[in-house]
Amino acid sequence: MEVGNEWQYLVYEEYFSLFGGSEGYYLEQYSNQRDTLIFDTAYFNWTRFPNHWFRYDTLNQTIFVLWNDSDNVFMDFTIPAESLITRFEPYYNYYVDAYVIEGNDTKGYDGYESYEFPELMATNLFFQNNGLIYRHENERWPGGFTYRRWYYIIQSNISGTNYSENHNPEIIIEPITKVSDSTFHLTFEVNHHYSHVYPDSTPHTSLNFIDTVKMHSFYSKGINVIQNPLFYGESISGTENWEINTILDMNLISDEYKFNYRIEAVDKGLLPHRSFAPDSGYFTAVYNTTTDVNEIEETATAFTLYQNYPNSFNPTTNIEFQIAEFGFVKIKVYDILGNEIATLVNEQKPAGIYEIEFNARNLPSGIYFYQLKAGNYIETKKMVLIK
Numbered sequence: 001m002e003v004g005n006e007w008q009y010l011v012y013e014e015y016f017s018l019f020g021g022s023e024g025y026y027l028e029q030y031s032n033q034r035d036t037l038i039f040d041t042a043y044f045n046w047t048r049f050p051n052h053w054f055r056y057d058t059l060n061q062t063i064f065v066l067w068n069d070s071d072n073v074f075m076d077f078t079i080p081a082e083s084l085i086t087r088f089e090p091y092y093n094y095y096v097d098a099y100v101i102e103g104n105d106t107k108g109y110d111g112y113e114s115y116e117f118p119e120l121m122a123t124n125l126f127f128q129n130n131g132l133i134y135r136h137e138n139e140r141w142p143g144g145f146t147y148r149r150w151y152y153i154i155q156s157n158i159s160g161t162n163y164s165e166n167h168n169p170e171i172i173i174e175p176i177t178k179v180s181d182s183t184f185h186l187t188f189e190v191n192h193h194y195s196h197v198y199p200d201s202t203p204h205t206s207l208n209f210i211d212t213v214k215m216h217s218f219y220s221k222g223i224n225v226i227q228n229p230l231f232y233g234e235s236i237s238g239t240e241n242w243e244i245n246t247i248l249d250m251n252l253i254s255d256e257y258k259f260n261y262r263i264e265a266v267d268k269g270l271l272p273h274r275s276f277a278p279d280s281g282y283f284t285a286v287y288n289t290t291t292d293v294n295e296i297e298e299t300a301t302a303f304t305l306y307q308n309y310p311n312s313f314n315p316t317t318n319i320e321f322q323i324a325e326f327g328f329v330k331i332k333v334y335d336i337l338g339n340e341i342a343t344l345v346n347e348q349k350p351a352g353i354y355e356i357e358f359n360a361r362n363l364p365s366g367i368y369f370y371q372l373k374a375g376n377y378i379e380t381k382k383m384v385l386i387k
Helices: 250-254 292-300
Strands: 006-017 020-038 041-046 053-057 062-067 070-076 084-089 094-103 106-112 121-128 131-141 145-158 161-164 170-172 183-191 210-221 224-227 241-247 258-267 274-277 283-287 316-323 327-335 340-349 352-359 366-374 377-385
Touching (some): 170 377, 183 210, 183 377, 250 283, 316 366, 340 352
Parallel strands (some): 070 084
Antiparallel strands (some): 006 020, 006 145, 020 041, 041 053, 053 062, 062 070, 084 094, 121 131, 131 145, 145 161, 183 241, 210 258, 258 274, 316 352, 327 366
Protein backbone atom coordinates (compact mmCIF):
# COMPACT_ATOMS: atom_id res chain seq x y z
CA MET A 1 0.00 0.00 0.00
CA GLU A 2 1.56 3.24 -1.18
CA VAL A 3 0.36 6.77 -1.75
CA GLY A 4 -0.51 7.08 -5.42
CA ASN A 5 -1.75 3.52 -5.90
CA GLU A 6 -5.00 3.61 -7.88
CA TRP A 7 -7.73 1.18 -8.93
CA GLN A 8 -10.51 1.64 -11.48
CA TYR A 9 -13.60 -0.56 -11.64
CA LEU A 10 -16.54 -1.17 -13.91
CA VAL A 11 -19.50 -1.62 -11.57
CA TYR A 12 -22.69 -3.44 -12.53
CA GLU A 13 -25.57 -2.83 -10.16
CA GLU A 14 -29.00 -4.40 -9.75
CA TYR A 15 -31.80 -3.10 -7.55
CA PHE A 16 -35.00 -4.98 -6.86
CA SER A 17 -37.91 -4.23 -4.55
CA LEU A 18 -41.62 -4.95 -4.33
CA PHE A 19 -42.22 -1.94 -6.56
CA GLY A 20 -39.93 -2.92 -9.44
CA GLY A 21 -36.28 -2.89 -10.29
CA SER A 22 -33.53 -1.38 -12.37
CA GLU A 23 -29.98 -2.11 -13.42
CA GLY A 24 -27.05 -0.29 -14.89
CA TYR A 25 -23.33 0.34 -15.12
CA TYR A 26 -21.02 3.02 -13.76
CA LEU A 27 -17.35 3.61 -12.96
CA GLU A 28 -15.64 3.82 -9.60
CA GLN A 29 -12.05 4.78 -8.93
CA TYR A 30 -10.14 4.51 -5.67
CA SER A 31 -6.66 5.49 -4.58
CA ASN A 32 -4.34 5.74 -1.62
CA GLN A 33 -4.26 9.50 -1.27
CA ARG A 34 -2.61 10.12 2.08
CA ASP A 35 -0.36 8.48 4.60
CA THR A 36 0.32 9.22 8.24
CA LEU A 37 2.17 7.86 11.23
CA ILE A 38 0.00 6.44 14.01
CA PHE A 39 1.82 4.86 16.95
CA ASP A 40 5.00 5.14 14.82
CA THR A 41 3.38 2.98 12.14
CA ALA A 42 2.56 4.09 8.56
CA TYR A 43 -1.13 4.01 7.63
CA PHE A 44 -2.83 4.93 4.37
CA ASN A 45 -6.16 6.49 3.53
CA TRP A 46 -8.11 4.61 0.86
CA THR A 47 -10.76 6.72 -0.90
CA ARG A 48 -13.30 3.87 -0.79
CA PHE A 49 -13.34 4.29 3.01
CA PRO A 50 -12.27 7.94 3.41
CA ASN A 51 -12.75 7.97 7.20
CA HIS A 52 -10.54 4.98 7.93
CA TRP A 53 -6.82 4.21 7.94
CA PHE A 54 -5.27 1.01 6.58
CA ARG A 55 -1.88 -0.63 6.67
CA TYR A 56 -0.44 -3.68 4.96
CA ASP A 57 1.72 -6.00 7.05
CA THR A 58 4.14 -7.53 4.54
CA LEU A 59 5.44 -10.16 6.94
CA ASN A 60 1.97 -11.43 7.88
CA GLN A 61 0.41 -10.66 4.45
CA THR A 62 -2.54 -8.98 6.11
CA ILE A 63 -4.37 -5.70 5.57
CA PHE A 64 -5.43 -4.06 8.85
CA VAL A 65 -7.89 -1.24 9.39
CA LEU A 66 -7.60 1.03 12.39
CA TRP A 67 -10.71 1.21 14.56
CA ASN A 68 -10.99 2.40 18.16
CA ASP A 69 -7.19 2.78 18.34
CA SER A 70 -6.53 -0.84 17.47
CA ASP A 71 -5.79 -2.85 14.34
CA ASN A 72 -8.60 -5.01 12.96
CA VAL A 73 -8.20 -7.60 10.22
CA PHE A 74 -9.65 -6.41 6.92
CA MET A 75 -8.04 -9.05 4.71
CA ASP A 76 -5.72 -11.90 5.66
CA PHE A 77 -4.07 -13.51 2.63
CA THR A 78 -2.65 -16.41 4.63
CA ILE A 79 -5.94 -17.88 5.85
CA PRO A 80 -6.44 -21.34 4.30
CA ALA A 81 -9.48 -22.13 2.23
CA GLU A 82 -12.72 -23.12 3.96
CA SER A 83 -11.84 -21.25 7.14
CA LEU A 84 -14.27 -19.10 9.08
CA ILE A 85 -12.85 -15.83 10.39
CA THR A 86 -14.15 -12.51 11.62
CA ARG A 87 -13.07 -9.38 9.75
CA PHE A 88 -13.88 -5.73 10.19
CA GLU A 89 -16.09 -4.11 7.54
CA PRO A 90 -15.30 -0.34 7.54
CA TYR A 91 -18.32 0.60 5.47
CA TYR A 92 -20.68 -0.51 8.23
CA ASN A 93 -18.30 -0.32 11.21
CA TYR A 94 -19.29 -3.91 11.95
CA TYR A 95 -17.44 -7.16 12.44
CA VAL A 96 -18.39 -9.65 9.73
CA ASP A 97 -18.26 -13.43 9.85
CA ALA A 98 -16.35 -14.31 6.69
CA TYR A 99 -15.90 -17.66 4.99
CA VAL A 100 -12.62 -17.91 3.06
CA ILE A 101 -12.70 -19.31 -0.45
CA GLU A 102 -9.81 -20.02 -2.79
CA GLY A 103 -9.30 -20.93 -6.44
CA ASN A 104 -7.42 -19.95 -9.61
CA ASP A 105 -4.64 -18.35 -7.54
CA THR A 106 -7.10 -16.00 -5.87
CA LYS A 107 -8.30 -15.64 -2.33
CA GLY A 108 -11.49 -14.12 -1.10
CA TYR A 109 -14.16 -13.84 1.51
CA ASP A 110 -17.79 -14.78 1.32
CA GLY A 111 -19.51 -13.53 4.44
CA TYR A 112 -22.74 -12.22 5.90
CA GLU A 113 -23.53 -9.60 8.52
CA SER A 114 -25.62 -10.82 11.44
CA TYR A 115 -25.15 -7.88 13.80
CA GLU A 116 -28.42 -6.12 13.06
CA PHE A 117 -30.16 -7.63 10.05
CA PRO A 118 -29.87 -11.33 9.22
CA GLU A 119 -28.58 -11.81 5.67
CA LEU A 120 -27.76 -8.13 5.41
CA MET A 121 -24.67 -8.43 3.31
CA ALA A 122 -22.74 -11.06 1.37
CA THR A 123 -19.39 -10.07 -0.07
CA ASN A 124 -16.89 -11.80 -2.33
CA LEU A 125 -13.43 -10.23 -2.56
CA PHE A 126 -10.83 -11.65 -4.94
CA PHE A 127 -7.22 -10.49 -5.09
CA GLN A 128 -4.28 -10.88 -7.43
CA ASN A 129 -0.89 -9.18 -7.70
CA ASN A 130 -2.39 -6.06 -9.27
CA GLY A 131 -4.68 -5.48 -6.31
CA LEU A 132 -8.39 -6.02 -5.98
CA ILE A 133 -9.64 -7.45 -9.27
CA TYR A 134 -13.19 -8.53 -8.52
CA ARG A 135 -15.76 -7.76 -5.85
CA HIS A 136 -19.34 -8.94 -5.46
CA GLU A 137 -21.72 -7.48 -2.92
CA ASN A 138 -25.21 -8.78 -2.28
CA GLU A 139 -27.44 -6.97 0.21
CA ARG A 140 -30.81 -8.30 1.26
CA TRP A 141 -32.89 -6.13 3.55
CA PRO A 142 -36.24 -6.75 5.24
CA GLY A 143 -39.19 -5.89 3.04
CA GLY A 144 -37.99 -7.52 -0.17
CA PHE A 145 -35.19 -5.07 -0.93
CA THR A 146 -32.26 -6.61 -2.84
CA TYR A 147 -29.19 -4.72 -3.96
CA ARG A 148 -26.34 -6.37 -5.87
CA ARG A 149 -23.09 -4.96 -7.17
CA TRP A 150 -20.28 -6.53 -9.22
CA TYR A 151 -16.91 -4.74 -9.38
CA TYR A 152 -14.67 -5.63 -12.35
CA ILE A 153 -11.14 -4.25 -12.48
CA ILE A 154 -10.24 -2.19 -15.55
CA GLN A 155 -6.86 -0.84 -14.55
CA SER A 156 -4.67 -0.36 -11.52
CA ASN A 157 -1.50 1.59 -10.89
CA ILE A 158 0.55 -0.15 -8.21
CA SER A 159 3.90 1.35 -7.19
CA GLY A 160 4.22 3.08 -10.54
CA THR A 161 3.39 -0.03 -12.60
CA ASN A 162 0.17 -0.02 -14.63
CA TYR A 163 -1.82 -3.27 -14.77
CA SER A 164 -4.48 -3.09 -17.45
CA GLU A 165 -7.56 -5.09 -18.38
CA ASN A 166 -8.65 -2.26 -20.66
CA HIS A 167 -9.44 -2.45 -24.37
CA ASN A 168 -9.07 -0.01 -27.24
CA PRO A 169 -12.14 1.77 -28.63
CA GLU A 170 -13.51 0.49 -31.93
CA ILE A 171 -14.48 3.13 -34.48
CA ILE A 172 -17.01 1.97 -37.08
CA ILE A 173 -17.29 4.56 -39.81
CA GLU A 174 -18.37 4.95 -43.41
CA PRO A 175 -16.18 7.85 -44.51
CA ILE A 176 -17.39 10.73 -46.63
CA THR A 177 -15.30 10.82 -49.80
CA LYS A 178 -17.16 13.44 -51.86
CA VAL A 179 -18.68 16.77 -50.86
CA SER A 180 -21.04 19.05 -52.77
CA ASP A 181 -21.49 21.90 -50.29
CA SER A 182 -19.86 23.37 -47.21
CA THR A 183 -21.81 21.25 -44.69
CA PHE A 184 -19.70 18.37 -43.40
CA HIS A 185 -21.79 16.12 -41.16
CA LEU A 186 -20.21 12.82 -40.15
CA THR A 187 -22.03 10.21 -38.04
CA PHE A 188 -20.28 7.05 -36.87
CA GLU A 189 -20.23 4.47 -34.08
CA VAL A 190 -17.59 4.16 -31.36
CA ASN A 191 -17.84 0.87 -29.49
CA HIS A 192 -15.97 -0.14 -26.38
CA HIS A 193 -15.81 -3.37 -24.41
CA TYR A 194 -16.92 -1.51 -21.26
CA SER A 195 -19.64 0.65 -22.83
CA HIS A 196 -23.20 -0.35 -21.96
CA VAL A 197 -25.55 2.14 -23.57
CA TYR A 198 -29.31 1.65 -23.36
CA PRO A 199 -31.96 3.53 -25.34
CA ASP A 200 -33.28 6.61 -23.54
CA SER A 201 -36.69 4.92 -23.23
CA THR A 202 -35.37 2.20 -20.89
CA PRO A 203 -35.01 2.54 -17.09
CA HIS A 204 -31.43 1.24 -17.13
CA THR A 205 -28.37 3.31 -16.27
CA SER A 206 -26.08 3.66 -19.29
CA LEU A 207 -22.32 3.91 -19.31
CA ASN A 208 -20.50 5.25 -22.35
CA PHE A 209 -16.85 4.45 -21.71
CA ILE A 210 -15.76 6.80 -24.51
CA ASP A 211 -14.53 10.08 -23.08
CA THR A 212 -13.59 12.17 -26.12
CA VAL A 213 -13.95 11.95 -29.89
CA LYS A 214 -12.16 14.43 -32.09
CA MET A 215 -11.26 14.96 -35.73
CA HIS A 216 -7.79 15.93 -36.97
CA SER A 217 -7.93 17.52 -40.43
CA PHE A 218 -6.15 19.62 -43.03
CA TYR A 219 -6.52 20.75 -46.65
CA SER A 220 -3.88 19.74 -49.17
CA LYS A 221 -3.05 20.39 -52.80
CA GLY A 222 0.33 19.21 -53.94
CA ILE A 223 2.89 20.58 -51.47
CA ASN A 224 0.41 23.13 -50.09
CA VAL A 225 -1.03 22.19 -46.69
CA ILE A 226 -3.51 24.20 -44.58
CA GLN A 227 -4.04 22.87 -41.06
CA ASN A 228 -7.41 23.01 -39.28
CA PRO A 229 -8.12 23.23 -35.55
CA LEU A 230 -9.40 20.13 -33.76
CA PHE A 231 -13.12 19.45 -34.20
CA TYR A 232 -14.78 17.63 -31.28
CA GLY A 233 -17.55 15.11 -31.65
CA GLU A 234 -20.82 15.05 -29.75
CA SER A 235 -22.33 11.87 -28.34
CA ILE A 236 -25.82 10.96 -29.55
CA SER A 237 -27.87 10.20 -26.44
CA GLY A 238 -29.00 6.61 -25.92
CA THR A 239 -26.60 5.21 -28.52
CA GLU A 240 -22.92 4.57 -29.08
CA ASN A 241 -23.02 6.94 -32.06
CA TRP A 242 -21.13 10.20 -32.33
CA GLU A 243 -21.38 13.05 -34.78
CA ILE A 244 -19.02 15.75 -35.98
CA ASN A 245 -20.24 18.89 -37.73
CA THR A 246 -18.10 21.52 -39.38
CA ILE A 247 -18.13 23.96 -42.29
CA LEU A 248 -15.77 23.33 -45.19
CA ASP A 249 -13.98 26.01 -47.18
CA MET A 250 -15.60 25.40 -50.55
CA ASN A 251 -13.29 27.88 -52.23
CA LEU A 252 -10.45 25.50 -51.47
CA ILE A 253 -12.45 22.36 -52.25
CA SER A 254 -13.59 23.68 -55.63
CA ASP A 255 -9.95 24.63 -56.33
CA GLU A 256 -9.03 20.93 -56.14
CA TYR A 257 -7.84 20.97 -52.55
CA LYS A 258 -8.46 17.74 -50.70
CA PHE A 259 -10.04 17.66 -47.24
CA ASN A 260 -8.05 15.11 -45.20
CA TYR A 261 -9.43 13.92 -41.88
CA ARG A 262 -8.84 11.31 -39.20
CA ILE A 263 -11.02 10.36 -36.21
CA GLU A 264 -9.56 9.79 -32.75
CA ALA A 265 -11.48 8.18 -29.87
CA VAL A 266 -10.18 8.25 -26.29
CA ASP A 267 -11.72 6.18 -23.48
CA LYS A 268 -12.18 6.90 -19.77
CA GLY A 269 -9.53 4.48 -18.56
CA LEU A 270 -7.22 5.23 -15.67
CA LEU A 271 -4.55 5.19 -18.36
CA PRO A 272 -6.67 6.18 -21.38
CA HIS A 273 -6.66 3.94 -24.45
CA ARG A 274 -7.21 5.50 -27.86
CA SER A 275 -7.90 4.41 -31.41
CA PHE A 276 -7.84 6.08 -34.81
CA ALA A 277 -9.84 5.69 -38.00
CA PRO A 278 -8.18 5.04 -40.30
CA ASP A 279 -5.47 3.25 -38.32
CA SER A 280 -2.86 5.19 -40.28
CA GLY A 281 -3.09 8.02 -42.75
CA TYR A 282 -6.25 10.02 -43.42
CA PHE A 283 -9.60 9.74 -45.14
CA THR A 284 -9.86 12.10 -48.08
CA ALA A 285 -12.90 14.02 -49.31
CA VAL A 286 -12.87 15.83 -52.67
CA TYR A 287 -15.29 17.98 -54.61
CA ASN A 288 -18.20 15.94 -55.96
CA THR A 289 -18.20 16.10 -59.75
CA THR A 290 -20.17 12.88 -60.35
CA THR A 291 -23.80 12.76 -61.42
CA ASP A 292 -26.62 11.48 -59.27
CA VAL A 293 -26.76 8.33 -61.44
CA ASN A 294 -23.10 7.58 -60.77
CA GLU A 295 -23.63 8.07 -57.03
CA ILE A 296 -26.53 5.60 -57.06
CA GLU A 297 -24.45 3.03 -58.92
CA GLU A 298 -21.57 3.48 -56.50
CA THR A 299 -23.83 2.99 -53.49
CA ALA A 300 -25.41 -0.09 -55.02
CA THR A 301 -22.02 -1.80 -55.31
CA ALA A 302 -20.81 -1.08 -51.76
CA PHE A 303 -20.24 -3.53 -48.92
CA THR A 304 -22.67 -2.68 -46.14
CA LEU A 305 -23.90 -4.27 -42.92
CA TYR A 306 -27.17 -2.70 -41.81
CA GLN A 307 -28.53 -2.38 -38.28
CA ASN A 308 -30.74 -5.32 -37.36
CA TYR A 309 -34.46 -4.74 -37.00
CA PRO A 310 -36.20 -4.76 -34.69
CA ASN A 311 -33.60 -3.80 -32.11
CA SER A 312 -34.11 -4.56 -29.27
CA PHE A 313 -35.77 -7.89 -30.16
CA ASN A 314 -37.34 -11.06 -28.71
CA PRO A 315 -36.54 -13.65 -29.89
CA THR A 316 -36.04 -13.01 -33.65
CA THR A 317 -34.56 -10.16 -35.63
CA ASN A 318 -33.64 -9.52 -39.27
CA ILE A 319 -30.14 -8.68 -40.50
CA GLU A 320 -29.68 -7.09 -43.93
CA PHE A 321 -26.35 -6.85 -45.70
CA GLN A 322 -25.01 -5.85 -49.10
CA ILE A 323 -22.18 -7.48 -51.07
CA ALA A 324 -20.31 -5.57 -53.78
CA GLU A 325 -18.83 -8.54 -55.62
CA PHE A 326 -18.87 -12.33 -55.77
CA GLY A 327 -16.92 -13.84 -52.89
CA PHE A 328 -16.93 -15.78 -49.65
CA VAL A 329 -19.18 -14.27 -46.95
CA LYS A 330 -19.29 -14.92 -43.21
CA ILE A 331 -21.73 -13.55 -40.66
CA LYS A 332 -21.23 -14.61 -37.06
CA VAL A 333 -22.81 -13.67 -33.73
CA TYR A 334 -20.78 -13.09 -30.55
CA ASP A 335 -21.68 -12.45 -26.93
CA ILE A 336 -20.35 -9.49 -24.93
CA LEU A 337 -17.26 -11.51 -23.90
CA GLY A 338 -16.36 -12.23 -27.52
CA ASN A 339 -17.49 -15.85 -27.49
CA GLU A 340 -18.89 -17.09 -30.81
CA ILE A 341 -22.60 -17.83 -30.46
CA ALA A 342 -23.79 -18.65 -33.98
CA THR A 343 -22.73 -18.70 -37.64
CA LEU A 344 -25.51 -17.26 -39.82
CA VAL A 345 -23.73 -17.20 -43.21
CA ASN A 346 -20.65 -19.16 -44.29
CA GLU A 347 -20.65 -19.48 -48.08
CA GLN A 348 -19.87 -17.82 -51.40
CA LYS A 349 -22.41 -15.28 -52.61
CA PRO A 350 -22.77 -13.11 -55.71
CA ALA A 351 -23.06 -9.33 -55.44
CA GLY A 352 -26.43 -8.22 -54.14
CA ILE A 353 -28.55 -7.31 -51.11
CA TYR A 354 -29.53 -10.08 -48.69
CA GLU A 355 -31.60 -10.47 -45.55
CA ILE A 356 -31.41 -13.25 -42.95
CA GLU A 357 -33.24 -13.98 -39.71
CA PHE A 358 -31.51 -14.58 -36.39
CA ASN A 359 -33.45 -16.60 -33.79
CA ALA A 360 -32.19 -16.17 -30.20
CA ARG A 361 -34.82 -18.25 -28.44
CA ASN A 362 -32.14 -20.30 -26.62
CA LEU A 363 -30.08 -17.31 -25.51
CA PRO A 364 -30.42 -15.16 -22.37
CA SER A 365 -31.18 -11.44 -22.48
CA GLY A 366 -28.15 -9.29 -23.09
CA ILE A 367 -25.97 -7.47 -25.59
CA TYR A 368 -24.71 -9.36 -28.64
CA PHE A 369 -22.61 -8.44 -31.65
CA TYR A 370 -22.92 -9.59 -35.27
CA GLN A 371 -20.03 -9.30 -37.72
CA LEU A 372 -19.85 -9.40 -41.52
CA LYS A 373 -16.64 -10.54 -43.22
CA ALA A 374 -16.49 -10.38 -47.03
CA GLY A 375 -13.04 -10.25 -48.63
CA ASN A 376 -11.15 -7.45 -46.88
CA TYR A 377 -14.37 -5.87 -45.62
CA ILE A 378 -15.20 -6.34 -41.93
CA GLU A 379 -17.99 -4.60 -40.04
CA THR A 380 -19.54 -5.24 -36.62
CA LYS A 381 -22.78 -4.00 -35.11
CA LYS A 382 -24.50 -4.41 -31.76
CA MET A 383 -27.94 -5.80 -31.00
CA VAL A 384 -29.91 -6.13 -27.76
CA LEU A 385 -31.97 -9.19 -26.81
CA ILE A 386 -34.63 -8.47 -24.15
CA LYS A 387 -36.85 -11.32 -22.96
